[in-house]
Amino acid sequence: MTFFIEVLFTGLMVGIMYSLVALGFALIFKASEVFNMAQGAMSLFAALALYGFLEQYLHLPLWLALLCTVGAMVIWAYAIVFVVLKPLVNRPPLMLFMATFGVAYLMEGIGQSIYGTQAKGLNLGIPDETYEVAGIFISSFDLFFAVVAALLVFGLVWFFQKTRNGRALRAVSDDHEAALSVGIPLLKAWTLTWIIAGVVATVAGVAWGTRLGVQFSLSFIALKSLPVLIIGGIDSIPGVIIAGLIVGAGENLGEVFLGPYVGGGIQTFFPYLMALLVLYFKPYGLFGKEIIERV
Amino acid sequence: MNEKPEPILRAENITITFGGLKALDSVSLEINPGEITAIIGPNGAGKTTMLNVINGFYKPDQGRIIFEGKERPKHMKPNVIAAQGIARTFQNLALFTGMSALGNIMVGRTMKMRANIFSQALYWGFSQKEEIEHRKVVERIIDFLQIENIRRTPASMLPYGLRKRVELARALAAEPKLLLLDEPMAGMNLEEKEDIARFVLDANEELGYTIALIEHDMGVVMDICDRIVVLDFGKKIADGTPDEVKANPEVIKAYLGTAGE
Numbered sequence: 001m002t003f004f005i006e007v008l009f010t011g012l013m014v015g016i017m018y019s020l021v022a023l024g025f026a027l028i029f030k031a032s033e034v035f036n037m038a039q040g041a042m043s044l045f046a047a048l049a050l051y052g053f054l055e056q057y058l059h060l061p062l063w064l065a066l067l068c069t070v071g072a073m074v075i076w077a078y079a080i081v082f083v084v085l086k087p088l089v090n091r092p093p094l095m096l097f098m099a100t101f102g103v104a105y106l107m108e109g110i111g112q113s114i115y116g117t118q119a120k121g122l123n124l125g126i127p128d129e130t131y132e133v134a135g136i137f138i139s140s141f142d143l144f145f146a147v148v149a150a151l152l153v154f155g156l157v158w159f160f161q162k163t164r165n166g167r168a169l170r171a172v173s174d175d176h177e178a179a180l181s182v183g184i185p186l187l188k189a190w191t192l193t194w195i196i197a198g199v200v201a202t203v204a205g206v207a208w209g210t211r212l213g214v215q216f217s218l219s220f221i222a223l224k225s226l227p228v229l230i231i232g233g234i235d236s237i238p239g240v241i242i243a244g245l246i247v248g249a250g251e252n253l254g255e256v257f258l259g260p261y262v263g264g265g266i267q268t269f270f271p272y273l274m275a276l277l278v279l280y281f282k283p284y285g286l287f288g289k290e291i292i293e294r295v
Numbered sequence: 296m297n298e299k300p301e302p303i304l305r306a307e308n309i310t311i312t313f314g315g316l317k318a319l320d321s322v323s324l325e326i327n328p329g330e331i332t333a334i335i336g337p338n339g340a341g342k343t344t345m346l347n348v349i350n351g352f353y354k355p356d357q358g359r360i361i362f363e364g365k366e367r368p369k370h371m372k373p374n375v376i377a378a379q380g381i382a383r384t385f386q387n388l389a390l391f392t393g394m395s396a397l398g399n400i401m402v403g404r405t406m407k408m409r410a411n412i413f414s415q416a417l418y419w420g421f422s423q424k425e426e427i428e429h430r431k432v433v434e435r436i437i438d439f440l441q442i443e444n445i446r447r448t449p450a451s452m453l454p455y456g457l458r459k460r461v462e463l464a465r466a467l468a469a470e471p472k473l474l475l476l477d478e479p480m481a482g483m484n485l486e487e488k489e490d491i492a493r494f495v496l497d498a499n500e501e502l503g504y505t506i507a508l509i510e511h512d513m514g515v516v517m518d519i520c521d522r523i524v525v526l527d528f529g530k531k532i533a534d535g536t537p538d539e540v541k542a543n544p545e546v547i548k549a550y551l552g553t554a555g556e
Contacts, residue, residue: 164401164408164426171391171402178389181350182469183377183406 002135007256008249013142015248016149020204021221022228022240023153024197029234030173031193032085034096038104040222042198043205045107046073047214048115050206051122056115062124066202073198076107081191089186108219119215126210145207152203153241156196160237169193227275233288243286247271301364303328303473303505309348309358318344320529321358326473331499332507333516336526337549342509343386345526346475349507350383351376363472378406380472384462384479386509392451396442396461397433399450403468404429436467439502440494456487463491467498474498476508480515488512492519517541525549 021039028036049072052058053065060068084099128141160166172179172189180186208221225244232243254270278286302325311319319341326332334342347353349360351373360367362379382403391399408425437443440460445453450461459479466474479495480488496519498504510516516523516537523540525533527549533540540546 164405167394167398167402168405170393170398171405174391174393175389177352178385178391179402180352180373181377181383181385181389182403182465183374184402185372185374 004253006136007252009136009138010142011249011252012245013139013146013248014252015245016146017204017207017221017244018225018228018247019153019241019244020149020200020207022225022232022244023156023237024200024204025222025225025229026232026234026237026240027156027193027197027200030237031169032096032173032190033093034085034100035093035234036197037097037100037222038080038107039197039201039225040219041104041107041111042073042076042201043208043221044214044216044218045076045111045205046198046202047122047205047209047218048111048120049073050202050209051120051214052115054122056120066206069202069206070199073202074195077191077194077198081187081194085190086187104219108216112216117216119213122206122209122214124206124210141211145211148203149207152200156200157237159196165192224271227271229285230275231278231285233285236285236287239285239287247274250274300327300329302326303363304349304507305361306345306349307359307361309345309355309360311344311348311353311355317529319348319355319526322526322529322531323358324524324531324534326505326507327522328505329499329503330505330521331495331519333520333523334507334509334526335511335513335516335523336532339528340526341529342526343477344529346383346477346507346509349473350381350475377469380469381475382466382469382471382473383475384459384466384477386477386481388455388458388462390450390458390462390465392449395447395449396453396457396464397437397446399461400433400436400464400468401429403465404433406469407432432470433468436464439467439497440464456483459483459491460494463494467502467504472505474504474506476506476510478509478511480510480512488515495519 021043024039024042025036028034028039046069050065050069053060053068054062058065080103084103085096088096088099126141126144128139131138131140158166160170168179168184169189169192171182172184172186172193176186179189204221205218208218212218228240228243228247231246232239232241234240251267251270255264255267259266282288304326305323306325307323308321309319309323310317310321322341322345324332324334324345334345336342344353348355351371354369362381367376391402394402408429437446440463442457442460442464445457445461450458453461463476463479466476476495480491483491492515495506495508499506499519508520520537523533523535523537524531525540525543525546527545532545532549533543535543
């Protein structure tokens with residue numbers, strides 16, 4: 001039983017990371033109905049930028065480097081909204097989707113030319129020790145990022161539910177025209193959404209970067225969050241958070257308990273299998289809004 | 296009575312074309328402060344287009360809008376126009392379905408809140424106090440429209456008639472100088488219509504709002520409106536008091552058709 005709990009726990013820790021990346025997708029999708037293919041690249045760029053500020057170019061203290069990284073993501077948010085999205089307002093979502101592809105490549109390219117292509121170790125000085133609590137082994141490193149992610153998620157929920165700006169962003173995501181008619185500036189709201197997505201990407205990128213090293217495959221963690229989005233329903237913020245946990249726990253439990261029967265290595269595709277299953281029964285995800293169109 | 300008040304909004308020679316279709320053809324109209332002005336006309340006459348021009352969703356090809364004596368720059372954004380004091384409701388309802396009725400109405404006060412969209416997080420104490428102030432105003436509106444018991448209900452769960460009322464509440468929450476209502480009584484039964492008609496009338500007489508509305512129910516329009524503008528195929532065919540409009544042969548022709556057509 002302790003073994004089961006341990007496996008579950010490790011899975012949940014990873015799951016929080018998935019939630020984070022998926023959260024970035026969901027935020028932007030809700031606000032502007034854009035499926036943002038650049039979310040992974042944003043995480044990568046944030047991790048690269050932090051490395052640059054911390055070790056490669058400037059040797060800033062950690063807090064300042066983090067602040068500068070967020071600053072860089074804010075600049076990206078403005079650039080994306082005003083240079084890429086603004087001319088495409090009122091175009092079909094597919095066009096915006098393709099535009100974010102371009103943004104993803106642009107970000108990776110700029111990242112490569114500034115910071116080089118080799119993998120980098122990102123060390124934030126977070127202790128990596130293993131504690132034993134009631135017979136369960138917990139990595140302090142995992143725990144640290146789990147707490148940070150949880151705080152971020154609670155912060156976002158609070159922001160969207162309780163503050164006026166959060167309400168304004170939700171209004172924009174519900175109905176663009178109505179939001180305009182009550183005086184909410186659309187571009188500002190979008191920019192704010194992209195900034196928030198940038199901050200979320202920073203946390204995700206730094207967390208994954210310290211765990212796996214800052215490398216270009218980081219932008220593929222975005223693919224890992226696709227099953228999360230499918231299971232949670234892309235337009236539901238609590239949905240993707242819970243789905244991230246389900247996927248993290250599911251793939252770890254699947255690997256450990258089902259893996260041996262089929263020769264192991266099922267971790268990579270197990271989430272997609274789960275997503276397929278959910279699609280079969282709940283085509284809009286577990287928490288997604290069902291779209292019923294009248295004919 | 297004969298003294299002509301300065302109109303709060305004047306539209307001059309508004310022309311707007313969609314593809315080859317002239318949705319509005321050199322239409323001029325005036326909305327006087329403190330009055331209820333109705334825009335009526337058969338389907339496709341350009342009524343909603345006119346409203347969309349007034350609140351800035353559409354930019355007219357020709358013509359100008361003068362609001363409170365100042366000409367509006369050509370490319371003013373709808374959210375800026377909302378900030379100047381023009382609020383509206385929509386023909387097909389545009390509530391924020393993910394929020395409660397209260398949430399919707401609070402969003403309506405966006406323009407009245409001073410804390411800037413970016414600075415808000417920094418002045419937590421200030422915006423908290425501000426929030427409470429605005430909540431009081433919103434509660435008065437909720438009271439006025441008698442929707443106290445559905446405050447916390449998600450907008451998506453409300454029946455149609457109440458959604459319309461919440462949308463009206465959201466527009467009133469902005470305390471607009473000019474309130475545009477696009478078919479506020481569409482799809483309602485007689486009782487609901489009478490309710491809304493009374494709210495509109497009270498908003499005008501008791502709260503002093505200037506209102507322009509589109510409505511198909513002639514009985515209601517004749518009863519509550521001070522002035523009526525009649526559109527047909529994008530052209531203005533009549534403009535005047537209910538009695539004048541009722542007697543206008545052009546209007547009768549547009550509504551009933553004439554022999555030989």
